[in-house]
Amino acid sequence: xxxxxxxxxxxxxxxxxxxxxxxxxxxxxxxxxxxxxxxxxxxxxxxxxxxxxxxxxxxxxxxxxxxxxxxxxxxxxxxxxxxxxxxxxxxxxxxxxxxxxxxxxxxxxxxxxxxxxxxxxxxxxxxxxxxxxxxxxxxxxxxxxxxxxxxxxxxxxxxxxxxxxxxxxxxxxxxxxxxxxxxxxxxxxxxxxxxxxxxxxxxxxxxxxxxxxxxxxxxxxxxxxxxxxxxxxxxxxxxxxxxxxxxxxxxxxxxxxxxxxxx
Amino acid sequence: xxxxxxxxxxxxxxxxxxxxxxxxxxxxxxxxxxxxxxxxxxxxxxxxxxxxxxxxxxxxxxxxxxxxxxxxxxxxxxxxxxxxxxxxxxxxxxxxxxxxxxxxxxxxxxxxxxxxxxxxxxxxxxxxxxxxxxxxxxxxxxxxxxxxxxxxxxxxxxxxxxxxxxxxxxxxxxxxxxxxxxxxxxxxxxxxxxxxxxxxxxxxxxxxxxxxxxxxxxxxxxxxxxxxxxxxxxxxxxxxxxxxxxxxxxxxxxxxxxxxxxxxxxxxxxxxxxxxxxxxxxxxxxxxxxxxxxxxxxxxxxxxxxxxxxxxxxxxxxxxxx
Numbered sequence: 394x395x396x397x398x399x400x401x402x403x404x405x406x407x408x409x410x411x412x413x414x415x416x417x418x419x420x421x422x423x424x425x426x427x428x429x430x431x432x433x434x435x436x437x438x439x440x441x442x443x444x445x446x447x448x449x450x451x452x453x454x455x456x457x458x459x460x461x462x463x464x465x466x467x468x469x470x471x472x473x474x475x476x477x478x479x480x481x482x483x484x485x486x487x488x489x490x491x492x493x494x495x496x497x498x499x500x501x502x503x504x505x506x507x508x509x510x511x512x513x514x515x516x517x518x519x520x521x522x523x524x525x526x527x528x529x530x531x532x533x534x535x536x537x538x539x540x541x542x543x544x545x546x547x548x549x550x551x552x553x554x555x556x557x558x559x560x561x562x563x564x565x566x567x568x569x570x571x572x573x574x575x576x577x578x579x580x581x582x583x584x585x586x587x588x589x590x591x592x593x594x595x596x597x598x599x600x601x602x603x604x605x606x607x608x609x610x611x612x613x614x615x616x617x618x619x620x621x622x623x624x625x626x627x628x629x630x631x632x633x634x635x636x637x638x639x640x641x642x643x644x645x646x647x648x649x650x651x652x653x654x655x656x
Numbered sequence: 657x658x659x660x661x662x663x664x665x666x667x668x669x670x671x672x673x674x675x676x677x678x679x680x681x682x683x684x685x686x687x688x689x690x691x692x693x694x695x696x697x698x699x700x701x702x703x704x705x706x707x708x709x710x711x712x713x714x715x716x717x718x719x720x721x722x723x724x725x726x727x728x729x730x731x732x733x734x735x736x737x738x739x740x741x742x743x744x745x746x747x748x749x750x751x752x753x754x755x756x757x758x759x760x761x762x763x764x765x766x767x768x769x770x771x772x773x774x775x776x777x778x779x780x781x782x783x784x785x786x787x788x789x790x791x792x793x794x795x796x797x798x799x800x801x802x803x804x805x806x807x808x809x810x811x812x813x814x815x816x817x818x819x820x821x822x823x824x825x826x827x828x829x830x831x832x833x834x835x836x837x838x839x840x841x842x843x844x845x846x847x848x849x850x851x852x853x854x855x856x857x858x859x860x861x862x863x864x865x866x867x868x869x870x871x872x873x874x875x876x877x878x879x880x881x882x883x884x885x886x887x888x889x890x891x892x893x894x895x896x897x898x899x900x901x902x903x904x905x906x907x908x909x910x911x912x913x914x915x916x917x918x919x920x921x922x923x924x925x926x927x928x929x930x931x932x933x934x935x936x937x938x939x940x941x942x943x944x945x946x947x948x949x950x951x952x953x954x955x956x957x958x959x960x961x962x963x964x965x966x967x968x969x970x971x972x973x974x975x976x977x978x
Contacts, residue, residue: 411795521761528765533842554754561846575899616770620799631960642971653920653941655863
């Protein structure tokens with residue numbers, strides 16, 4: 394089984410303060426830690442598990458700045474066989490349609506049976522690239538995938554629905570699957586492991602390699618036009634409890650007793 | 657007159673709540689910008705859903721076929737493509753749910769109409785549609801418009817609009833002929849299953865202590881268990897804790913887990929992803945402890961503490977004595 398996994402380097406904003414740039418066109422990235430998109434990490438692990446169980450090869454690809462190389466090397470250290478870097482420059486500001494066009498070029502370069510991607514990215518959260526790529530390729534897709542089993546020329550998956558329900562379906566191969574977090578437990582990557590893949594060559598592809606002309610991707614080709622970023626309206630705000638941890642704990646217990654009727 | 661369509665989401669014989677939030681948005685687009693709203697009901701044996709919707713919107717279009725009994729993006733997209741190409745609405749709305757995430761981006765490619773996903777607001781600025789999306793874990797809003805001038809698709813995050821009430825007057829129901837399907841489909845629906853459910857039922861607990869990503873390590877879970885036991889609370893968690901297998905799926909609060917309404921919800925180290933907050937709507941007293949003062953959870957909680965959760969846990973343990 395030839396598997397391509399599409400990955401992306403994103404800032405970790407779950408636990409960090411996010412500050413807008415003065416021009417409102419982006420966020421300040423200096424103080425944020427960057428790493429592989431959480432959903433993509435599960436997708437890479439899933440691809441490697443399929444390879445380990447059934448044989449084949451795993452290739453990871455990203456459209457990113459040159460410093461995305463560390464994410465690709467991390468995937469190689471996890472067990473991916475090849476990595477492909479797509480030069481981000483012509484894709485600057487691309488919407489999910491532009492990114493999917495670029496990835497279509499990668500898919501067409503090899504006879505892949507399966508393309509995996511994260512269900513969404515932790516930064517812009519469109520959850521579009523996977524199903525749009527499948528649409529461009531004319532392949533079947535499934536999103537929010539929580540388990541995968543290979544069958545004869547088919548693949549059986551479950552999708553996460555709401556309220557603890559899952560849907561079971563099969564897809565003909567080749568197919569595009571977008572992976573939901575929690576599908577597996579991604580393996581630990583050691584510094585030693587990354588050292589071992591330090592000298593592995595990572596080809597860099599440009600637009601010509603992807604069968605694209607300039608003008609087909611990038612901000613000017615977007616169907617979704619950015620009008621800028623803003624702070625969300627404050628809305629309602631919690632009453633903040635201040636003080637030392639001991640004072641805060643006492644106030645919490647008072648609220649539990651007086652307002653909550655518990656404790 | 658420009659029109660706005662909403663795709664009615666239903667599953668296992670019931671209309672999903674998100675549909676009625678889209679009704680509110682469609683009505684707002686009518687009142688403010690003059691768009692004519694209509695509901696699209698697609699399925700098998702779904703005329704009763706069309707009747708329900710006719711009490712909410714002036715027009716409901718219904719397509720029935722046995723091939724549409726279970727949702728597959730392939731059959732649904734084929735029908736929707738036919739309707740949208742013939743009826744040419746300016747905008748078609750769909751919930752950003754497991755249903756909408758599977759369907760809308762693919763439909764967008766097949767229709768060659770752009771789709772903006774996971775919108776929290778949809779408006780018009782003159783002739784131009786403008787949507788607002790919540791990005792970077794709910795910490796930043798992003799505004800978008802569309803480049804081409806034809807029709808558009810948008811999916812709407814649940815909870816962005818309040819569910820609509822019936823209007824009373826009956827709207828019209830139009831039966832739309834199902835277009836012929838191609839001979840071959842590449843996907844096959846095989847049924848539903850419940851994700852593993854354990855012995856504990858958090859939905860019945862009056863007091864929930866819930867932990868999130870901030871708990872950092874599986875070793876700290878026992879500490880949270882100890883505190884919950886001491887407080888007389890049931891321990892629950894947000895998605896990242898279940899993804900890491902530190903607690904079972906049956907303890908997950910949120911859209912893909914359980915919806916809870918306890919008297920007290922005490923959240924430790926949970927940033928407040930909208931999927932999580934949707935699962936605690938209607939709780940009594942909501943207290944949140946998080947290190948980031950801008951965490952979205954403080955926009956939902958009644959009381960907030962900006963502090964390291966372990967310091968608060970230790971102080972609570974100390975106050976409660978041994």
